[in-house]
Amino acid sequence: MFTNFKRVFTFAMNDFGRNKGISIAAIFVLTITIMLMTSLFFFQGMAGYLTSQIQDKIDVTAYFKDGTQEKDILSVKDQIIKMSPSIKNVEYVSKDQALAIFNEKHKDNPILAKALQEVGENPFLPSLNITTNGDLAQYASVANILQTSDFSKLVDKVDFSQKKDTIEKVYSITSSIDTFGILLGIILIIVAILVVFNTIKLAIENSKEEIGTMRTVGASDWFIRGPFVIQGIIYGVVSFLICISISAISAYFLSSRVSAVLPGFDIFNYFLTNWLIFVLIQLCFGIGVGAISAxxxxxKHLEL
Amino acid sequence: MIKFNNVTKIYSPGTIVLQNISLEIKEGEFVSFVGKSGAGKTTLVRLIMGLEAPNYGEVYFEDINLNDASLSKIQKIRRRMGAVHQDYKLLPKKTVYENVAYIMQVEGKDDEEIAREVSKVLEVIGLKNKVDNFPDELSGGEQQRLAIARALVNQPDVIIADEPTGNLDPYNSYEVISLLQKMNQAGKTVILATHDREIINKLGKRVITIEDGKIVRDEAEGRFII
Known part of the structure; x- marks a missing residue:
């Protein structure tokens, strides 16, 4: 058994070396295909980061009636946090903090500062800014509870309905990006598999006569098929080595450029954090498609 | 050893290649199939090797009906046959040595035995100094000799030679035929398909003449009569 395996492996290595043109063509196509898959994975990482950044900026703000005690507001805060595990953060902004934020934000606008002086007192209401991990329905549910339960006697207004359109739009865009990504991914994977399959098919068609001769001399199916399948695996492994090197080098050198477009996203760090997934995707795809195609x-030729 | 029982082979409607062929080849026999090109000689050879299945009738190797035999059984039977084809059927990406060794590797023989036997047969056949050459680096005659070396290396029970002298000059043709005779004298069954009149007339062995897919003569010490 071991002798046979050794022979099949030797045949594969010999054929790989003796058919340099075909081997290079197959590896080239497989490398392009794997790089395409890898780009999709990078794209997914960037899109995910962008989506989470946008989603982090969405919140529901509950403004409390003037004169509401701070301890009551903090008690509401505690109750909201306990309400659902999908509540990500609840931030309390006191009247004074709200004024300070406004002043800081509009420090270069003397008209607004003057208008505030004319009002005479701090016009801002204390508030709670609530962010969730979930979707639009969860924001609606939080807003609804704040307006209808025991909290309603303390709450002056909830600004969810004003933000609803924006939130809906953001979710619609992120969901479209996800759907588009998945669809594009599926189409590209199918195209990629077909391209690789046809390249390997062309490579093996070249050996059609040879397969016929091997059948004539009584070689078993495994003995005939083995070298071709192993060659498919070699194509996959070589392509993987090329792709993982290209991925690491390009992630390293593109890191600063990507950060300029997408602040806070370090593509090289993303690669390092997910290196095992990259290895698995590239290796499994390369070896899988190479070997299965072969x-x-x-x-098909053995059945003839 | 090999038996055809009312075998008919039709390639496409209206193209009957063999019609009601019944014959028996005994172990150790030297049988020649003769006939014009397209008479059905190669189809007979392919049926014996299990590379084609008859439309009607049965082909037996020993007691095994090749129509019903599993693929692994047919593969084992093919390993007991050494075939020389008119178009050589060499493995183009393997060297001379590897082409011959492949047959023994298929059988699972060990490397030492392979090295010994392959060297021996290549020496006999006169290709010892070409072991590292590829088939396309050999002349027609050398390719034919390589095909013969490959057919003989495994000491097969049956040697099937389909037009083995088709591309050879008279001297090389004589060499090939005398090699087949030697194998037959050593007890091997030899099946020769040819349309070379001179060779058949010199052999003085059993000759089966085929015309338009039918056996028209089967003589123990036959001559080439078409």
Whole structure:
């Protein structure tokens, strides 16, 4: 058994070396395909980061009636946090903090500062800014509870309905990006598999006569098919090594450029954090498509 | 050893290649199939090797009906046959040595035995100094000899030679035929398909003449009569 395996492996290595043109063509196509898959994965990482950044900026703000005690507001805060695990953060902004934020934000606008002076007192209401991990329905549910339960006697207004359109739009965009990404991914994967399959098919078609001769001399199916399948695996492994090197080098050198477009996102760090997934995707795809294509094409010739 | 029982082979409607062929080849026999090109000689050879299935009738190797035999059984039977084809059927990406060794590797023989036997047969066949050459680096005659070396290396029970002298000059043709005779004298069954009149007339062995897919003569010490 071991001797046979050693022989099949030797045949594969010999054929790989003796058919340099075909081997290079197959590896080239497989490398392009794997790089395409890898780009999709990078794209997914960037889109995910962008989506989470946008979602982090969405909140529901509950403004409390003037004169509401701070301890009552903090008690509401505690109750909201306990309400659902999807509540990500509840931030309390006191009247004074609200004024300070306004002043800081409009320090270069003397008209607004003057208008505030004319009002005479701090016009801002204390508030709670609530962010969730969930979707639009969860924001609606939080807003609804604040307006209808025991909290309603303390709450002056909830600004969810004003933000609803924006929130809906953001979710619609992020959901479209997800759907588009998945669809594009599926289409590209199918195209990629077909391209690789056909390249390997062309490579093996070249050996059609040879397969026929091997059948004539009584070689078993495994003995005939083995070298081709192993060559498919070698194509996959070589392509993987090329792709993982290209991925690491490009992530390293593109890191600053990507950060300029997408502040806070470090593509090289993303690669390092997910290196195992990159290895698995590239290796499994390369070896899988290479070996399965070879297996199927030789099977067709063995049936003739 | 090999038996055809009312075998008919039709390639496409209206193209009947073999019609009601019944014959028996005994172990150790030297049988020649003769006939014009397209008479059905190669189809007979392919049926014996299990590379084609008859439309009607049965082909037996020993007691095994090749129509019903599993693929692994047919593969084992093919390993007991050494075939020389008119178009050589060499493995183009393997060297001379590897082409011959492949047959023994298929059988699972060990490397030492392979090295010994392959060297021996290449020496006999006169290709010892070409072991590292690829088939396309050999002349027609050398390719034919390589095909013969490959057919003989495994000491097969049956040697099937389909037009083995088709591309050879008279001297090389004589060499090939005398090699087949030697194998037959050593007890091997030899099946020769040819349309070379001179060779058949010199052999003085059993000759089966085929015309338009039918056996028209089967003589123990036959001559080439078409």
């Amino acid at each position: 297996f199927l094409v030789v099977k």
